[in-house]
Amino acid sequence: MRYGKNGFTIVELLIVIVVIGILAAITIVAFNGVQERARNTQTIGAVKDLKSIYMAYAIQNGSYPGTGNYCIGTGYQSNLCWDNRAYTTDTTANSQILQQAKSIPQPSTTRVYRNSVDGSRAGVLYVNNFSFRYQLEGASTECGLPGATRTFSAGQSTGPECSLVLPDPATL
Numbered sequence: 001m002r003y004g005k006n007g008f009t010i011v012e013l014l015i016v017i018v019v020i021g022i023l024a025a026i027t028i029v030a031f032n033g034v035q036e037r038a039r040n041t042q043t044i045g046a047v048k049d050l051k052s053i054y055m056a057y058a059i060q061n062g063s064y065p066g067t068g069n070y071c072i073g074t075g076y077q078s079n080l081c082w083d084n085r086a087y088t089t090d091t092t093a094n095s096q097i098l099q100q101a102k103s104i105p106q107p108s109t110t111r112v113y114r115n116s117v118d119g120s121r122a123g124v125l126y127v128n129n130f131s132f133r134y135q136l137e138g139a140s141t142e143c144g145l146p147g148a149t150r151t152f153s154a155g156q157s158t159g160p161e162c163s164l165v166l167p168d169p170a171t172l
Helices: 012-030 034-061 091-097
Strands: 071-072 080-082 111-115 119-121 124-128 131-135 151-154 161-165
Touching: 012 080, 034 091, 034 124, 034 131, 071 080, 071 091
Parallel strands: none
Antiparallel strands: 071 124, 111 119, 124 131, 131 161, 151 161
């Protein structure tokens, strides 16, 4: 009888499986953190746009939109951007923002865990001391804007909380 080679040997199959495994590992490492970086970029871009909008509004009106502390944007889980603090969106501020812009810049609303006391946070919070506070993902992430500073250590959460202080509107 004559035996022909009609298939692959076990060694050849194992080599193919190992090569596929190596390629899969390279792909996973290459795309690790892509979504996290995209959400951070979305939030940083929204804060940058909001700064311009708020400055233009203040020049025209002598004050910033809204009053008190409030979330900016929409789509927050339970309408809260800062858990355990009861900060919600301000419809008056949103309508005032729309006087300066065609739409409200939308930060990422993905929740970032902070700690057991404060819960999780998302998006952008306007604080009545003329500042934006925003939560990013990733312990080694920088705030991403000139003048923005960390207000909460990334070692105590899954990402830094950043603050960008606006000038007093009376000085504009």
